[in-house]
Amino acid sequence: MEIVVFGAGSIGSLLGALLARVPDHDVTLVGRGPHVSAIRRRGLRVEGIESFTVEPQATTDGTDLAADLVLVTVKAYDTEAAARELRTGEFDAVCSLQNGMGNEETLAGYLDCPVLGGTTSYGAVRTDSGEVVWNGAGEIAVGPWAPRGDDETAATVGAAMTAAGLEVDVVDGAGIRRRLWEKLAVNAAINPTTALARVENGALGDEPGTDLVEPIAREVGATARAEGVTLSDEALVDAVGEVVTATAENESSMYADVQAARRTEIDVINGYVVERAREHGIDVPTNRTLWTLLRAWEAERGLRAI
Numbered sequence: 001m002e003i004v005v006f007g008a009g010s011i012g013s014l015l016g017a018l019l020a021r022v023p024d025h026d027v028t029l030v031g032r033g034p035h036v037s038a039i040r041r042r043g044l045r046v047e048g049i050e051s052f053t054v055e056p057q058a059t060t061d062g063t064d065l066a067a068d069l070v071l072v073t074v075k076a077y078d079t080e081a082a083a084r085e086l087r088t089g090e091f092d093a094v095c096s097l098q099n100g101m102g103n104e105e106t107l108a109g110y111l112d113c114p115v116l117g118g119t120t121s122y123g124a125v126r127t128d129s130g131e132v133v134w135n136g137a138g139e140i141a142v143g144p145w146a147p148r149g150d151d152e153t154a155a156t157v158g159a160a161m162t163a164a165g166l167e168v169d170v171v172d173g174a175g176i177r178r179r180l181w182e183k184l185a186v187n188a189a190i191n192p193t194t195a196l197a198r199v200e201n202g203a204l205g206d207e208p209g210t211d212l213v214e215p216i217a218r219e220v221g222a223t224a225r226a227e228g229v230t231l232s233d234e235a236l237v238d239a240v241g242e243v244v245t246a247t248a249e250n251e252s253s254m255y256a257d258v259q260a261a262r263r264t265e266i267d268v269i270n271g272y273v274v275e276r277a278r279e280h281g282i283d284v285p286t287n288r289t290l291w292t293l294l295r296a297w298e299a300e301r302g303l304r305a306i
């Protein structure tokens, strides 16, 4: 299968490398200059759970590409820019594997092919140009994004990932919506709290961390149910706890963003919860406070207009 991985950050580089190990897959990574140059010079090195080097194609230019599948792994605020480049190419399917909500809708607005939603709990850190550390075994869920995905495309994409040794759960439209909301609760609880407190994920596993993450997850649960997604508060609190334990020694992506003085994905995580909740007349004070704090931090550093 010809696969474009658009976004060569931690997860994009890891998935691109794992997919490129399959002789039948032809992988092109779209990323930034130094990483792309290093991959072209000496291949893409993976260290950690498994260590190996692969030689995928790599480019900084995401226009005029053609492939059976494009996996989008850019930060959520770059989805629209990615979609603008991708619409100059030809793809049989697009699958978002990103944090936050609304990415599939943005891609569907620009691309004329089936759209899949996806979540991943694989752990990876980009250490240097041309290198990625694989530090967390995980799972990927993929499913059709209504109204533009279909089960057959989801199954084909799932099979291509399984061939690379990835742990994949192919789910239906209702299933992927549920998974996206579950991942939203995990990110809403872990990302801003670790970024503001400047702690690794594991710090949320004990008090006082647990006192903070539980109300966040419950607020996401109330909002998800108002949106017609069947998820209990208990299931979401448990899901957060499991990820905290599984990624205890990791820095969340938002903590990494704050350390690097980069814009964060707060708008499509806690911001999304606040906006959706407001439409249903639900109060989500903890999510609102976190959204406000991170927005204030971004504004103060000139990373956003208020």
Ligand code: KPL
Binding pocket: 099, 186, 187, 190, 191, 201, 243, 247, 250, 251, 252, 253, 254
């Ligand atoms: O997705 C993540 C992130 O950091 O963005 C979690 C699951 C919180 C792992 O760190």
